[in-house]
Each structure stands twice: as C-alpha cells, then as structure tokens.
Amino acid sequence: MGLAISSARASGSFSAAAALTAQEHVEIYRLMFLSRAIDDREILLKRQQKTFFQISAAGHEALQVSAALALRPGYDWFFPYYRDRALALGLGVSPYEMFLQAVGAGEDPASGGRQMPTHWSSRRLHIVSTSSSTATQLLHAVGCAEAGRYFSRHPEVAAKAEGDYRAFKDVEFHGDEVALACVGEGSTSQGEFWEALNTASNQKLPVIFMVEDNGYAISVPVEVNTPGGNISRLVENFPNFHFAEVDGNDPVACLGAFQAAATHCRAGNGPALVHGHCVRLYSHSLSDDDKLYRSAAEREADALCDPIARMRTRLIGEGLMTGAEVEELERALEREAAEAAERALAAALPRVEAIPTHVYSEDLDPTRAAFATEQMAEGGKESGQDAKAKSGGRTMAELINACLRDEMRRDKRIVVYGEDVADASRGEALAEVKGKGGVFKLTSGLQTEFGAERVFNSPLAEANIVGRAVGYAVRGMKPVVEIQFFDYIWPAMHQIRNELSVMRWRSDGEWAAPAVIRVPIGGYLTGGAIYHSQSGESIFTHIPGLRVAFPSNALDANGLLRTAIRCDDPVLFLEHKRLYRETYGRAAYPGPDFAIPFGKAKVVRPGTHMTLVTYGALVPRALQAAHQAEKEHGIQVEILDLRTLSPYDWEAIAASIRKTNRVIVAHEDMLSWGYGAEIAARIADELFDELDAPVRRIGSMDTFVAYQPILEDAILPQPAKILKAIVELKAY
Numbered sequence: 001m002g003l004a005i006s007s008a009r010a011s012g013s014f015s016a017a018a019a020l021t022a023q024e025h026v027e028i029y030r031l032m033f034l035s036r037a038i039d040d041r042e043i044l045l046k047r048q049q050k051t052f053f054q055i056s057a058a059g060h061e062a063l064q065v066s067a068a069l070a071l072r073p074g075y076d077w078f079f080p081y082y083r084d085r086a087l088a089l090g091l092g093v094s095p096y097e098m099f100l101q102a103v104g105a106g107e108d109p110a111s112g113g114r115q116m117p118t119h120w121s122s123r124r125l126h127i128v129s130t131s132s133s134t135a136t137q138l139l140h141a142v143g144c145a146e147a148g149r150y151f152s153r154h155p156e157v158a159a160k161a162e163g164d165y166r167a168f169k170d171v172e173f174h175g176d177e178v179a180l181a182c183v184g185e186g187s188t189s190q191g192e193f194w195e196a197l198n199t200a201s202n203q204k205l206p207v208i209f210m211v212e213d214n215g216y217a218i219s220v221p222v223e224v225n226t227p228g229g230n231i232s233r234l235v236e237n238f239p240n241f242h243f244a245e246v247d248g249n250d251p252v253a254c255l256g257a258f259q260a261a262a263t264h265c266r267a268g269n270g271p272a273l274v275h276g277h278c279v280r281l282y283s284h285s286l287s288d289d290d291k292l293y294r295s296a297a298e299r300e301a302d303a304l305c306d307p308i309a310r311m312r313t314r315l316i317g318e319g320l321m322t323g324a325e326v327e328e329l330e331r332a333l334e335r336e337a338a339e340a341a342e343r344a345l346a347a348a349l350p351r352v353e354a355i356p357t358h359v360y361s362e363d364l365d366p367t368r369a370a371f372a373t374e375q376m377a378e379g380g381k382e383s384g385q386d387a388k389a390k391s392g393g394r395t396m397a398e399l400i401n402a403c404l405r406d407e408m409r410r411d412k413r414i415v416v417y418g419e420d421v422a423d424a425s426r427g428e429a430l431a432e433v434k435g436k437g438g439v440f441k442l443t444s445g446l447q448t449e450f451g452a453e454r455v456f457n458s459p460l461a462e463a464n465i466v467g468r469a470v471g472y473a474v475r476g477m478k479p480v481v482e483i484q485f486f487d488y489i490w491p492a493m494h495q496i497r498n499e500l501s502v503m504r505w506r507s508d509g510e511w512a513a514p515a516v517i518r519v520p521i522g523g524y525l526t527g528g529a530i531y532h533s534q535s536g537e538s539i540f541t542h543i544p545g546l547r548v549a550f551p552s553n554a555l556d557a558n559g560l561l562r563t564a565i566r567c568d569d570p571v572l573f574l575e576h577k578r579l580y581r582e583t584y585g586r587a588a589y590p591g592p593d594f595a596i597p598f599g600k601a602k603v604v605r606p607g608t609h610m611t612l613v614t615y616g617a618l619v620p621r622a623l624q625a626a627h628q629a630e631k632e633h634g635i636q637v638e639i640l641d642l643r644t645l646s647p648y649d650w651e652a653i654a655a656s657i658r659k660t661n662r663v664i665v666a667h668e669d670m671l672s673w674g675y676g677a678e679i680a681a682r683i684a685d686e687l688f689d690e691l692d693a694p695v696r697r698i699g700s701m702d703t704f705v706a707y708q709p710i711l712e713d714a715i716l717p718q719p720a721k722i723l724k725a726i727v728e729l730k731a732y
C-alpha cells in the first residue's frame, strides 16, 4: 500500500501540502504509525530489560514526519535531537537500525553501541551525530550552512588534497541545500538557541529551526521556560527569518509550513523557524513519570490530540482508506517493528577491544614522522630577504601570524574567526586605517589578504565560536578560531567537552570535528589579575579526543600550529600571552612547510643531576633557575619542554629520568589537580625503581591570580622557587 511512495522520496519531492495524493496521505500515516510502533516495542524491550534506555516521539510524529518529507535526505543536512524518531524514520533510518542502537549492538550504524537509543547519525542521509545536550546542535547547523555556502561559492576548494586532513574529507554541496535544526521548546532557553538565531539571521543562512513544543521540558511547563509561554512571540523580530507557527498535530499543515520554509531558505532569503505545537503523550522518558506533575485532566486533553488518531480519522473520513485497510496496515507495521527488534536482539555485541577506536583519527596521526620537518628550520631557511631574522629573529606572535598566512594561502578551506580577529568588519575603513587583527594582533592583516569571507568577527559569544566550528568542520572545512582569552573559554566549554572532542568517538568514526581553537593563556602580565591570567590546561587534557599544544617559543609555535591545522583531530592551541613578544625564543621564519609532530618533547637544556619537565612560560623561568643552579651549586639540570600536553612524550620523560634519577614537574597552573599531578603519578607508578628521590612538583598557589604585582609575583611560580626546589632535590 504505502510502499510505492519510496520512489517519490527518492526524487526528494513530496507533493505540495495542498495537493497531496491519496498515496502520500497514506505514506504520512505509515511513517507516523511505524514510529509509534517502534517506540512501543522499545518500551516493551526496556521493561524486559533487554534495552537500557527509552525516550519516545509519541505525539511528535506529525511534525517530524512532515519535516522529513519536505526535505531531502542525503542532500540537505540534519541536526536532530533525541526525540526525533519519526524524523529519522522519514529520512530513511530503518527500524532495524533503530533497534540496533537500542540494544547497543556492535553494528549499530549510528554509534557502534556507544550512544543511547535515538541519538541519530548517518553520513549517507546527512544526519550529523546527535548528543544528549540540549541546543548545542543548533550552532552546528549554522556552521554547516555557512560551510555549504562557502563551498558552493568556491567549488574548487572542495577538491581533495593529499598530505593533510583534506585527504579524508568527501565534501558534498549543491548551493540550495538547507540545514534542519531541531529543538524542544524547553531547550530554547539555552543561550545556544539565541546564539544560533543570531548568526543564522545576520548571515541569512539556510537553516530551518524546528521547535517541537510539547509544553514540557521533563516536568517544567513551557511558561516557566519561555516568558509569555510562546517562543514565536519572542523571536519574531529577528531579521531575514521566515516564521511559521503551526498545529503540530496536523501533518498536512506541518508539511505546508516546512515546504514554505524550505522554499524561503533555498532561495537564499535567510533562515526559517517553524514552531509546532504538539503533545507529549508519554512521560519525558521511561525514567520519568508524568503522573507526578501533570493533572489527569491535562493528560487526557493531550491524549485527545494524538496526531495518529487524528490522521487515522482523517484517512477514513476522507475515504482514502477503509477502516479495515487501516487495521491491516497497522498490524503489518507492528509486525515490521517486532521483527526488526527480534533481529536486532540477535545482533553481535560491540567488541570491548574496540573501545579506544575513533577517540582520535585513525587515518592521520599528528605524532607521525611526516610532520617532522623540524630539521628544515635549524638555522637553514633564513632567506636573504629575512633581514629581521638576522637581527635576532621573529617573535612568537609574528611566527604564529606567518603560519596562519602560509596555511591560508595553501588551503582555502581555512576560515579564521573570533572576537576582534578581523582587521575591520567595516572593510571600507581599511583604506585609511591599519586594522585591528586581534587584541594581540595575531591575525593582523589576514582579512586584508584573504577577504572578509575567510576572516571575520564573530558575535561576542564563545559557544557560538566553537559550536559553529563544529558545523564547519563536520562539513569538511578547517575553522581556525580564536577565543580571545583563556579566561573566557568557559562559555564554550560545553561545546568543547560534549561536542567537538567526542564527535568522532560517539559516531564510531563517521563524523569528526577537526577544528583548531587558538587561545591566549597565562599570567606574568603585571596587572593581568583574575580574568586575564588564568591557566587551566589540565581541564582540557582531561578530555579524550582533544589534542592540546602549548609551545614555549616562536619556532615551536609555528611548527605546532601547522601540524594542528593539517591534522584531522580537534586541537586546543594554547599561546602564552607573555611569550608572544619576548626576546626569549625568537626565531627565523622557517618557511611555509615547517611542522613539528605532536607528542615530541624537546631537551632545551641537557643535564645529568635531575630532570625538569615543563612547558609554556615556565620554560624560560626554568632555564634561568637551571643556569643559576649550575653557576652557584654546580647542579646540572636537564630541562624537557613537552611542547604538546596531549599527547605528551612519555618516552622522553622516562629516558631522561633513567639518566638523572631525579625529577621536578613544573607548571604555571595551580599545583593541586594540575597537569603535573598526572605526570608525577605516572612517574611514581612506572619509574619508581629509577628514582633516588621523591617526585617534586612546582605550580602556582591554589588561589586566583591577583592584580597587585606583589601578590601576582607571590602567587605564580618564579625562578627562585624553581631554584630552591632544584637545590633541595639534589640534597635529598
């Protein structure tokens, strides 16, 4: 009966809502009912303890099915949330695939048994892996739409290139595709909802926001989340939007709304928001009991709006199906769900040995030798024109800027954005002004050379910066974004921890978000105080899937940034503000292909009496202390600069300790729970027999950094403190 419809779907075109065929009406019903049948079967399995979580689309089917039918799987892009079963079904995820995820099978194509049920992912259909976090996906949709527009304007950029992440990116674009971003009404309270609307509106992006308003966020009713109780009233002044507010229980009305929204977006007129009022017929999830907070009358009123019952009445009332045919179809769909469930229950379970796969790229290892072009620079590459190099070398700031410039010339998929990174958003001013190019001038001149399409200011919203980067990166672009100060990375933390770093693992390798986030970090600024001096790198090295680099000098910064950009993993690139323009660590420009592999420490000072493991701004301070230790006490300290903190060079640490038998781990960040704690613990664990003395650690006081320089000096580790530790450890 409904099967002939699949040919209509393949062409990506369902008839206009006002002119639906009888068969199309039946197909809508088929998808809605099948979604419910899968939910009901899953609930049974959960009650039998054959699955471990259940959340249903019951009551949302009309809205979701019509969104699917108005759009084109494998052509448009989809950023659903955890309640979007009927959407996924309408796009082409099979019931069997759904049950594979519910049972946590190894063959679960969305995640290989890693994610809860209904956390969708399909590269074939362009469904980008979903997390459980509410509203994060909206910014991904925005970045994805930006990337699609960029590729369609510069199609040559989509070509694959050997030697970097591009070798592994199959870029697809058409020029009129849209991104669907789904969200519950409660989740519109998240800042990321507003941050997504901001950029979609400002950039006129082809994103359809679907607000599935079931009136509740778990137990919290809509009026508590949304002032006035209606999100449509709050958003209606955003420019460039097409808005629709629909009865989400009426699939034909919903289909019309989505078709109109898609037309607006495909024509390049801007984004759309379709606000559907639907019902939540079951509790929030099987872990919730709505009888605890909803009156019986309210629940009964919702039940009367059941979109499936309404559609059934319509089909029969309009003579599109007889009651007996509906019965027959429903029983067949229930059987289909039951059979799919049985097959999935028999599927192989995931392999425990495979747990670490896809934490990082399996294709492109940034520790590999191909990134070791370091020798090219050793004295070598100074060209005749490089007069500055001859007079003492380039600063870290200059060589980071040079790397960005070189890489942007080489790879047109790179976009640079963040707060104040452009030379001037009002580009016409550049005829008379020099331009800003970042509060530390690290991106200076990039907009002037590469244009405002590739180098631009973001809104003042850190989650916006990183969330969009995820969307850009999953689409195959290389966003190299800036967070203005490490102290203000925290609004982006949710995106970093729950999205950027875990995209590859949670989708079992299907999606990845290899963005680079450059972040000025650290203190020793004389007056930087609490909000311009923070460290905190161990918070990020504690995140699997994320690479963390922390160079101490100009050359390392240049080579590590190049590796960060070319590799296929997300990288947090920490740049110490105090080192940007120091005399220490300047270097000649090493050329446009100079790279340093991750996970390779550098012996910056050889020694035999003890090892000092450090990085960042403590490298020059440790060198000063080591110099004094030699001069005044005859102690030879070997200093290892880790250069990258995740991965880190354990072999170099171990080799040095085997030689010296004594070790200090020193960093600028607070001592307690700091980066050194992990290194010290591993040394104690694995090198106990090599040690002639306990492992020493040096860090800042366990406080914030104060403004008054006397206090700042006392709080942050100074060379004198390092010297004292060296002398004590030698005497132990």
Ligand SMILES: Cc1ncc(C[n+]2csc(CCOP(=O)(O)OP(=O)(O)O)c2C)c(N)n1
Pocket: 083, 132, 133, 134, 183, 184, 185, 186, 187, 188, 212, 214, 216, 217, 218, 284
């Ligand atoms: C950032 C975040 N905070 C809290 C939660 C826990 N949580 C999961 S669903 C939910 C309610 C969402 O309600 P709504 O957006 O209305 O969607 P619905 O579930 O009603 O479809 C909450 C609080 C979460 N997943 N993510």
Ligand SMILES: [Mg+2]
Pocket: 184, 185, 186, 212, 213, 214, 215, 216, 217, 218
């Ligand atoms: Mg809700």
